[in-house]
Amino acid sequence: MGDFxxxxxxxxxxxxxxxxxxxxxxxxxxxxxxSKEVWSALxxxxxxxxxxxxxxxxxxxxxxxxxxxxxxxxxxxVLLDEPDDGHHHHLICRQCAEVIELDECFVEQAxxxxxxxxxxxxxxxxxxxxxxxPKCQPV
Amino acid sequence: MGDFxxxxxxxxxxxxxxxxxxxxxxxxxxxxxxSKEVWSALxxxxxxxxxxxxxxxxxxxxxxxxxxxxxxxxxxxVLLDEPDDGHHHHLICRQCAEVIELDECFVEQAxxxxxxxxxxxxxxxxxxxxxxxPKCQPV
DNA sequence: ATATGTGCAAAATTTTTGCAATACT
DNA sequence: AGTATTGCAAAAATTTTGCACATAT
Numbered sequence: 001m002g003d004f005x006x007x008x009x010x011x012x013x014x015x016x017x018x019x020x021x022x023x024x025x026x027x028x029x030x031x032x033x034x035s036k037e038v039w040s041a042l043x044x045x046x047x048x049x050x051x052x053x054x055x056x057x058x059x060x061x062x063x064x065x066x067x068x069x070x071x072x073x074x075x076x077x078v079l080l081d082e083p084d085d086g087h088h089h090h091l092i093c094r095q096c097a098e099v100i101e102l103d104e105c106f107v108e109q110a111x112x113x114x115x116x117x118x119x120x121x122x123x124x125x126x127x128x129x130x131x132x133x134p135k136c137q138p139v
Numbered sequence: 140m141g142d143f144x145x146x147x148x149x150x151x152x153x154x155x156x157x158x159x160x161x162x163x164x165x166x167x168x169x170x171x172x173x174s175k176e177v178w179s180a181l182x183x184x185x186x187x188x189x190x191x192x193x194x195x196x197x198x199x200x201x202x203x204x205x206x207x208x209x210x211x212x213x214x215x216x217v218l219l220d221e222p223d224d225g226h227h228h229h230l231i232c233r234q235c236a237e238v239i240e241l242d243e244c245f246v247e248q249a250x251x252x253x254x255x256x257x258x259x260x261x262x263x264x265x266x267x268x269x270x271x272x273p274k275c276q277p278v
Numbered sequence: 279a280t281a282t283g284t285g286c287a288a289a290a291t292t293t294t295t296g297c298a299a300t301a302c303t
Numbered sequence: 304a305g306t307a308t309t310g311c312a313a314a315a316a317t318t319t320t321g322c323a324c325a326t327a328t
Contacts, residue, residue, distance in 0.1 A: 012281080016283060017326090058283095073213075106249060107266070121271050123270040125268045128266075129253060131254065131263070156302095187310050
């Protein structure tokens with residue numbers, strides 16, 4: 001966890017109790033969590049929802065956390081374990097929302113070609129797979 | 140536009156003024172639009188925001204429209220021109236939110252492999268590219 | 279010491295819902 | 304005629320903000 005302290009300090013941001021707590025929750029449950037879910041996971045009375053919203057925004061800016069839209073109107077976040085964790089994609093169960101990380105990424109070449117053809121620069125992408133995990137499949 | 144009437148009728152849903160208006164707006168501006176944006180695009184006093192929310196939900200269920208999350212907390216929608224429009228991806232300018240449709244999709248093989256390895260079924264995916272369009276690039 | 283961050287309460291935003299009146303088929 | 308849908312107003316739900324106090328560096 002020392003790494004996070006480091007990265008916060010570098011931006012003259014502080015490693016506070018609430019931020020640590022949030023990071024811990026995101027690390028335990030590895031699913032994308034909404035602000036409210038993080039808040040419920042913390043000891044009652046010991047955390048403030050507004051603080052969690054603010055912290056998650058900050059952590060997103062610092063790229064310690066990644067916003068993740070599941071398609072209902074709620075922002076969820078997952079921990080990015082390493083600073084430049086490279087890059088991976090997700091496989092998400094439509095039913096139980098289990099998330100599997102896929103570590104390969106084969107989109108890079110396509111990205112280069114698209115950049116060339118469109119004139120766009122600074123390309124990034126987001127790729128997510130959805131399906132039914134084995135446990136959720138009808139028998 | 141007759142096609143939409145057809146598809147609504149088949150589900151015993153009605154082709155009403157507001158729905159037509161919404162579809163027209165989505166067809167003219169081809170960008171992903173939020174409920175409020177659709178509402179502002181319509182003659183003032185002639186449309187109700189709640190109706191637009193309800194209509195967009197319905198149209199999404201009927202797969203005449205597709206929900207599109209740009210990452211702020213606002214649901215946007217684009218028209219799906221054909222019933223099974225196949226499948227394409229988007230290239231979105233981070234600055235001006237211009238959207239370009241990419242009609243090729245090269246993810247299908249990967250999808251098959253992931254399904255095989257993970258045991259997931261019914262795989263679908265979502266792939267979006269982000270970048271700076273030529274007009275938005277710093278000189 | 280000082281800038282950054284928290285907690286609380288209040289506000290702003292986005293989305294949903296109830297119900298009587300209206301419009302489509 | 305009969306059901307689906309609208310419009311309005313009110314409520315939920317989510318997210319943001321102001322400000323005095325607290326905390327990390």
